[in-house]
Amino acid sequence: MTKNKSTHARKDRTSPRQPPPPPHQKVINFIAGGSEVSGTTYSQAKRVARETGVRVSKADVLDYSIPTLTFNEFDRKHVSEPQHDSLVISLPVGNYIIKRILVDNGSAANIMMLSTLQQMGLAETDMIKKTTTLVGFSGERKRTVGEITLPTYAQGLNLLTKYVIIDGDPTYNISMGRPWIHDLKAVPSTYHQVLKFPTPWGVQQIVGDQSVARDCYKKSMKPIVQHEAKETPQVTMTGPEQLAEVDLTGDDKKVLIGEDLTGTLEANLVEFLTTRLDAFAWGHEDITGISPEVITHKLNVDSSFTPVQLKRRKFAAERNKIINDEVNRLLKAGMNKEVDYPEWLANVVIVQKKNGK
Incomplete structure (x- = not known):
């Protein structure tokens, strides 16, 4: 009897096994563009995807001194429930405190709105005129107008961060993507509404602002009023089906006019063209007087x-x-x-x- 009780006790102390995952019919992937590491073009992204299985981190380059980042329920003491809020923070960027910064680990680029750049007192001449293509969730494409590198401060760490500039909806001033998150070695949690990252003086954190996040969400959900364009009547242009060659001067200065013109209209047109022969370039010698200020041919x-x-x-x-x-x-x-x-x-x-x- 004692032996059987001991056997049952050992069975009760055994931890339950994790159930297997449910069967799936297919795998649906989504890839966003805009990352210089992952590739800014299709050919670069294709090459990086092909090398993914080969590029494996080596144990000798791993930094085991980085403290462990953990989250628990104590980190949620400031969270207002219920919530499905995004993580929106404020950061010093350059010499300005920028609010309404979205921490988006689904973005492959750090994105700054052109209006934000202008409010910081920076001109378009301060950025590098380099355009890339950003690909959205539904496949829509947005061309950037340039890029700029600015110091971005986070709890003692000042990282030079590259931003791509787009001229779009300024719901958020900046969207911090995976490049900044990875450079900071940070882990964001929308559930805990906090961003944690290691520093030489311990683990630091930046708490999200739920009121700003909800205000941004409200702004993004505002319907856009699209004014219907007034339809302008389409004028149907019909040209002559046949052309006739007319010699204006008798010395081989010929033009083509419509063959179906009335006699009066044809006579008036020919007379008009004859009085303005100097408006035509009949030969090479007629176009030698073009000023270099108008056009100049140059070999680079x-x-x-x-x-x-x-x-x-x-x-x-x-x-x-x-x-x-x-x-x-x-x-x-x-x-x-x-x-x-x-x-x-x-x-x-x-x-x-x-x-x-």
Whole structure:
């Protein structure tokens, strides 16, 4: 009898086993973009995903001196229930106290609104004009207008943090994503409404502001009034189906006009065009007077690269005639000038126009 009681007592002290997970039909994944570590483009993200199984942390680089971050019910003494609030905090960024900062571990980038940057007294010239694509939950894409690096203070730690700038809805001034969370070695908890992170002087924490979080949520849920655009009547433009060639001066200055014009309208149009022949560029010599302030052709050559000498290409007699005729026309018009170079610069490239010439 004593033996049986002892057996039952040992069975009662055995901890219950964890039940197996329920069966699943498929796995649904979601990946957000915008991280320089995870890849800012599809090709970079594809390469990082392919290397994930290879890049494993080594035990000799792990820092075991980092204190353990724990959460318990005592951390929730300030939490107002019931709540499904996001974690919204305030931080000194640059020389300003920035409120309405969302801690979002679902974001692959630290995001700052353009309006926040302007309120900090910083101009768009202070940021780097580098654009990346941020991908939202439903697949919508948003192009950034630039990026900026600013010191961000958190309980004694001052980290240089890179922010991407977007011109969008300023519900939150800043959204702190995984780059900042990982640099801080922090663990956020919306359940406890607190962010904990290790420092040389022990574990520090930043408590979320639920009233601000709920105000931001209310603002994001406000319906957007979309004014219906007034429909403007569409004017149907119909062009002539057939064109007729008209010689304005008798010396091969020809234009195309509609073939279905009335006799009076055609005569008036031809007279109007004839009195304004100087408005047309009939040849190369007619466009030599364009001011460099209007347009200038320039070759951007990088002097740090070694010039490459192309091998001279020989053309057939027919192509040589085309090249010579064009060069002579340009020389006659004063658009080109003859210069002797000891080496070939580039070969002529002949491109056929739509009119077959």
